[in-house]
Amino acid sequence: MSGKRELVLDAAIELLGSRGIRALTHRAVDEVAGMPAGSASNYFRTRAALLTGIAERLEARDYADWEALNRRPAPATIEDLVDGTAALVVHAVRTDPTRTLARYALFQEARTSPVLRETVRSGHRRLTEWAASLLANVGGDRATTQILVGQLEGIILHQLVDPTPDFDPRPVLDRLVRALIASND
Template identity: 65%
Template structure:
């Protein structure tokens, strides 16, 4: 069962992802979480504090998802890797769209140390997870940050063009990275 703080942060993530940065106020978070006025500001006194905590929660939720995905066997063929990456991109732009939009909005808001550190930490964990997946097809760990950058671009493209098929580009990119 999520704590009140986690409920507020989950509401903030959804709010940021669905309505954008300007809509992210303490009062709007209270309303979105169904909590009394002043609840968010009781936990997070400033906008920077709210953004830092939101970034931490986003990173925590992402890490939980990657941990769950890691329980599945790592791909052992290029086709399995491409399929897994395409599924990851598809999930990010459909099922997990609000969280993805919140992440991109947070990238733009991450000027303060708290949000910036959490964004970097999340990026590091994603890169580590990608390296684990790539090892199954014999790729060097140095390939992981390149693939993660490419996936970021695909996800951003998929946000604005939901019918976009990432598979052809992924096939070419993975082949080039493993060559």
């Protein structure tokens, strides 16, 4: 069960992903969360603190999604990795596109906010290191991880902007992962 702080952050993510960065105010977050006025500001005194909290919550939800969408915490085979990654991509663009759009709005905002930029960078590094540990189980290395993470971000972004009705990332991801792993041999 989520606590009130997480409810505030989830409402902020919903607001950011559905209405954009300009709509993100403490008052609007309170309304979306269905909480009394001042609740968001009790947890996050400044806009910068709220944005940092959103970035951290997005990262935590990414880990939770992987666990919920996959049979194992770490893939044992390339097929496991491809299946899990494809499920995560479909989740990002079909099941929870608002959250994905919130992430991209944060990336854009981080360009002009040094504190948020560092939070986003740190989160990206942690997620990339985590992905590297998953890829290591099937023969991947850091370079493989960086390429795959970049490709995943691109695939997701393109599907959000120009959705394909019969979108299935699995064949492309399978080819990509196998080529990257083979280049390590």
